[in-house]
Amino acid sequence: MEVRVDRLVSNHYALIIAAAKDLYPPNLHRFIGCDFLTGTDPIFAGLHDHVDASYGRTLRNTAHCAYEMHQMIRPKSQRRVTVVLPVPETVDTVVHELAHVMHQAIGWMRTTTDVSWYAETNRYESFAEAVSSWLVPGYAPRRDVELEKALLAL
Numbered sequence: 574m575e576v577r578v579d580r581l582v583s584n585h586y587a588l589i590i591a592a593a594k595d596l597y598p599p600n601l602h603r604f605i606g607c608d609f610l611t612g613t614d615p616i617f618a619g620l621h622d623h624v625d626a627s628y629g630r631t632l633r634n635t636a637h638c639a640y641e642m643h644q645m646i647r648p649k650s651q652r653r654v655t656v657v658l659p660v661p662e663t664v665d666t667v668v669h670e671l672a673h674v675m676h677q678a679i680g681w682m683r684t685t686t687d688v689s690w691y692a693e694t695n696r697y698e699s700f701a702e703a704v705s706s707w708l709v710p711g712y713a714p715r716r717d718v719e720l721e722k723a724l725l726a727l
């Protein structure tokens with residue numbers, strides 16, 4: 574009988590997460606602590622039961638931030654803010670998802686400028702896009718300098 578172990582765990586996720594965190598100024602590191610679920614479908618894994626993402630996408634294979642309020646199928650004691658990366662992503666995408674983590678941690682600060690078309694989706698995406706545009710050169714066509722100043726002052 575052949576015994577196989579096909580656990581193809583990649584260190585890709587650890588590397589891009591570390592690189593994304595490094596782009597955050599030190600004063601903001603205390604706001605981006607979270608769990609990560611990588612390389613799998615979060616619904617299959619039992620994290621949450623939300624399937625539909627914006628623009629016709631599915632959360633089964635789309636990077637996203639799952640807050641505790643999205644994890645009602647889990648016992649309350651096991652709910653943690655979780656960045657979900659079902660498939661390998663770029664550093665830019667992880668910076669964006671960590672911005673969602675930070676947004677809740679700092680009390681849902683508002684933006685003044687929608688820096689990209691995706692920022693116009695809602696105020697949560699506006700915040701994540703503004704942070705990404707600040708930390709990742711060339712990420713978006715505009716910046717929200719007022720938001721950047723406010724975040725540096727935290």
Ligand SMILES: [Zn+2]
Nearest residue numbers: 669673698701
């Ligand atoms: Zn987002």
